[in-house]
Amino acid sequence: MDNLLIELAKLRRDSNLTESIQDVDKILEQLEAARESIVQDPNSASFTLAKLQNPLKHGFDKVNDDLKKVHKGQSAYGRALDKNLPHKELPFDIDGLASRPTLINRAISMHLLREGQFQVASTFLDEAQENPPQPSPMPSTPNFSEIDETDLPSLKSRELQDKFSNMYTILNELKAQNLHPAIEWARANSHELEKRGSNLEFELSKLQFVWLFLGPSVNGLPNDMNNGLSGALIYAQQHFQRFQARFLKDIQQLATAMAYSSNLQDSPYYRTFDIETAWDDVSTSFTREFCSLLGLSAESPLYLAATAGAIALPTLLKLYAIVKEKRTEWTTRSELPVEIALPRSMIFHAIFVCPVSKEQTTDQNPPMMMPCGHVIAKESLQRLSKGGKFKCPYCPGESIPSQAKEIIL
Amino acid sequence: MADHITSKLNPDSHLILDQPLLRLPFELLRKNFKVAHLNVEKESTALKSTLRETANASLNANASPDDVLKNVDSMIARMRGLKRKLTSCSEEENRLHQQSQSRIRHLGELYGMQSLDDVKYEEWSRTRLDRLLVDYLLRYGYKESASELAQEKGIGELVDVETFVQMSRVSESLRRGRVTEALAWCNENKKDLRRMESKLEFTLRFQQYIEMIRTQDEQKLLNAITHAKKYLLPFKDSFPGEIQQVYGLLAFPPGVGPDPYARQSLVRSFKPFHAYTQLPTLSPPVPLLHIALSAGLSALKTPSCHSLHAPSSTTSICPICSTELNDLARPLPYAHHTKSHVESDLKLLPNGCAYGKRKLEEYARKAGLDAGWYKDLRSGEVYRCEEATTVYIS
Numbered sequence A: 001m002d003n004l005l006i007e008l009a010k011l012r013r014d015s016n017l018t019e020s021i022q023d024v025d026k027i028l029e030q031l032e033a034a035r036e037s038i039v040q041d042p043n044s045a046s047f048t049l050a051k052l053q054n055p056l057k058h059g060f061d062k063v064n065d066d067l068k069k070v071h072k073g074q075s076a077y078g079r080a081l082d083k084n085l086p087h088k089e090l091p092f093d094i095d096g097l098a099s100r101p102t103l104i105n106r107a108i109s110m111h112l113l114r115e116g117q118f119q120v121a122s123t124f125l126d127e128a129q130e131n132p133p134q135p136s137p138m139p140s141t142p143n144f145s146e147i148d149e150t151d152l153p154s155l156k157s158r159e160l161q162d163k164f165s166n167m168y169t170i171l172n173e174l175k176a177q178n179l180h181p182a183i184e185w186a187r188a189n190s191h192e193l194e195k196r197g198s199n200l201e202f203e204l205s206k207l208q209f210v211w212l213f214l215g216p217s218v219n220g221l222p223n224d225m226n227n228g229l230s231g232a233l234i235y236a237q238q239h240f241q242r243f244q245a246r247f248l249k250d251i252q253q254l255a256t257a258m259a260y261s262s263n264l265q266d267s268p269y270y271r272t273f274d275i276e277t278a279w280d281d282v283s284t285s286f287t288r289e290f291c292s293l294l295g296l297s298a299e300s301p302l303y304l305a306a307t308a309g310a311i312a313l314p315t316l317l318k319l320y321a322i323v324k325e326k327r328t329e330w331t332t333r334s335e336l337p338v339e340i341a342l343p344r345s346m347i348f349h350a351i352f353v354c355p356v357s358k359e360q361t362t363d364q365n366p367p368m369m370m371p372c373g374h375v376i377a378k379e380s381l382q383r384l385s386k387g388g389k390f391k392c393p394y395c396p397g398e399s400i401p402s403q404a405k406e407i408i409l
Numbered sequence B: 001m002a003d004h005i006t007s008k009l010n011p012d013s014h015l016i017l018d019q020p021l022l023r024l025p026f027e028l029l030r031k032n033f034k035v036a037h038l039n040v041e042k043e044s045t046a047l048k049s050t051l052r053e054t055a056n057a058s059l060n061a062n063a064s065p066d067d068v069l070k071n072v073d074s075m076i077a078r079m080r081g082l083k084r085k086l087t088s089c090s091e092e093e094n095r096l097h098q099q100s101q102s103r104i105r106h107l108g109e110l111y112g113m114q115s116l117d118d119v120k121y122e123e124w125s126r127t128r129l130d131r132l133l134v135d136y137l138l139r140y141g142y143k144e145s146a147s148e149l150a151q152e153k154g155i156g157e158l159v160d161v162e163t164f165v166q167m168s169r170v171s172e173s174l175r176r177g178r179v180t181e182a183l184a185w186c187n188e189n190k191k192d193l194r195r196m197e198s199k200l201e202f203t204l205r206f207q208q209y210i211e212m213i214r215t216q217d218e219q220k221l222l223n224a225i226t227h228a229k230k231y232l233l234p235f236k237d238s239f240p241g242e243i244q245q246v247y248g249l250l251a252f253p254p255g256v257g258p259d260p261y262a263r264q265s266l267v268r269s270f271k272p273f274h275a276y277t278q279l280p281t282l283s284p285p286v287p288l289l290h291i292a293l294s295a296g297l298s299a300l301k302t303p304s305c306h307s308l309h310a311p312s313s314t315t316s317i318c319p320i321c322s323t324e325l326n327d328l329a330r331p332l333p334y335a336h337h338t339k340s341h342v343e344s345d346l347k348l349l350p351n352g353c354a355y356g357k358r359k360l361e362e363y364a365r366k367a368g369l370d371a372g373w374y375k376d377l378r379s380g381e382v383y384r385c386e387e388a389t390t391v392y393i394s
Helices: A002-014 A018-040 A042-084 A101-114 A118-130 A157-175 A180-188 A190-195 A200-213 A228-266 A278-293 A301-326 A378-385 B016-059 B065-112 B119-139 B143-153 B161-167 B169-175 B180-188 B190-195 B200-215 B218-235 B240-251 B264-269 B272-276 B288-300 B323-329 B357-366
Strands: A335-339 A367-369 A375-377 B334-336 B346-348 B354-356 B373-375 B382-384
Touching: A002 A042, A002 B065, A018 A042, A018 B065, A042 B016, A042 B065, A101 A118, A101 A157, A101 A301, A101 B119, A101 B288, A101 B323, A118 A157, A118 B143, A157 A180, A157 A278, A180 A190, A180 A200, A180 A278, A190 A200, A190 A278, A200 A228, A200 A278, A301 A335, A301 B016, A301 B119, A301 B288, A301 B323, A367 A378, A375 A378, B016 B065, B016 B119, B016 B161, B016 B288, B065 B119, B119 B143, B119 B161, B119 B288, B143 B161, B169 B180, B180 B200, B200 B218, B200 B240, B218 B240, B288 B323, B288 B334, B346 B357, B354 B357, B357 B373
Parallel strands: A335 B334
Antiparallel strands: A367 A375, B346 B354, B373 B382
8 A cells, every 4th residue: 555655645746737727827927918918009919919829829738738747647546556456346236235224224323322423323313214215126135125114213212322322421430430320320230230140230349449449649539538448448338248149259358458458569469459451341341231231232233244244255255256157056045155254253152063964053953962962963863863773973872862952052 | 174263364355345445536536637638628729719810800900909809808718717627626636636645544554454353453444334334324315424424433534425415416406306407417427327227317307297297287288298209208118117107197187196296206216326326437336335244244143143042141242133233134144154163161051051161150150159050141040060961062
């Protein structure tokens, strides 16, 4: 890209329209001068005009030369563009989404809301309502318009917006190092959080304790008995009781740490009180839990999907090229024919590929565990056993199909 | 076999989606140049001949000094006009140069990144999503949303709001009920439209016809018939059904029977989309967001995403399972995997659910269970550890 930047700089410097404007100006000056002399001496008009013809022609030749230079410069830049960003055909005929713009609009408005772009989201909802999109199904894409009935108002955008604006209020308070709204929220949703196996409520309370413990020099709160060591103690007495059953050990640690308050740096509890990343960490886990309780993923799905798409495209393009060349179609419409490698952070589900059939298990073809503990897909099991006794493909264990147990991964 | 997990970033192939980002301003630059060139050509021919004629007339004393002066004045006026036009071209040129520069810089940032896990990549990719969103919004005519988003994110130089607004004047005039601009546009882009087998011109002519009949004025009705003969009949092979409608309409004054008089559909059929594809070579026919999303949805989708079994409650929710995309992803194929990707220490609980041992232990700890007990991550049922059996995934 650096090369291209240099080419562009050249284009900007050497081949722009400024020169031609200057030369047009020169012609203008000549015309004006001619007019002046005609006004001065009307009798010289024919002479002046005759004398003007050549300079005018030259003037325009000059302008044309200027333009030629611009054209040449643009062509050079065009070639550089071709070289640095070679044209690659995009797979326009394979667009699985053209028939479902309403769902895309829904995804976009939810994305905007979750990003906290409330103003843009509301403009968008207005515009989309006023001018609903028309599905434009393509021959190659299935038309699912019948389930596309979800219209935007049913998205309860207002409700969602209130929720997300609540989330951003709490996050902003966290940024300002005020834990109270977050703790309040966690307490109100304590039951759901516990069910998710989240200890967010305790983590927040713990941070509050540590925050108070570190005292006014760190937290900048007023130096009174509600701050510092005594403040932390009071806080612990008031709030830690409810966590005793689940987090006794952590609470004990925090309590013991009080004994080291004079030289925390050298104490074994140094780590607990190192809050450099603590605020970011609680913000992240707060966002995750908040979204999870709404049934939404913590990261914007639109962002993840678009990013995954950009990563997948080169591979898919290669595939489409092969499919086109061989004039074949892949046989399993429900599954992509090539494997696409994604970063680890983009893998969310357990994936089980049957070691016998090499197929991924599905609801119809679930993973089955034999008594020996090995797992194969149900269809493979049926094929292997033919209803009778069979040997596990991985160990000497023998069993009958009814002994195999469907498992949920 | 390709590796299942990667974080390799190859900028060259990664920029497939971003080609129009540089192509569009370049193509506009060329167009802009053509406009400038055309103007110079036109004015230089006109000026040279005016000068010659005036000089001749003056020489032969056919023209009074006043006439000569008038001609000189008109030449000066033309020249000033030319200068004005060139200046506006130059301004546009400058805008496009500036825009290209910002865009090359933006794309260039990608070359400085080490891997897909780079924090800078995440930021870059977010900007890309914003770009794709603005592009989508513009194509569907959600102009306000598009410019607000672009402004909010400070990516004005990376999106084509301004270019688009310039191009969507035609659809604006249509919305106000004028077809003249749209017809002129059709004329300019005849070739491309024919190649696309566009129905646009027919629809516009049909609308003109409808407007004439709407008046129910006798003279206008006669005009309408002439209009139909001249502009609509040539399409009779392409759109036979509609041609029948054309004549049927004569029998139905507005307000009777089904209403083809609605103007609504016309405005819709001339989406700014068409105006945008004015330069078909560089502006893809479908929103780039569609392409990115359909590839991405498939790459992320697993059979579990539309499974009847709820995913276990502690994992972070997958983007395809999330409400935003779940329905959208339903008809698309799921990703292909050749290797299992499960926790290595799976334990099967008596209810048929399997989880990693470490996960079970952590969950039990967080739930405040005594040692020796597991709690199901989905249902919350509690089991003794001995009841869990080891699962071997090969």
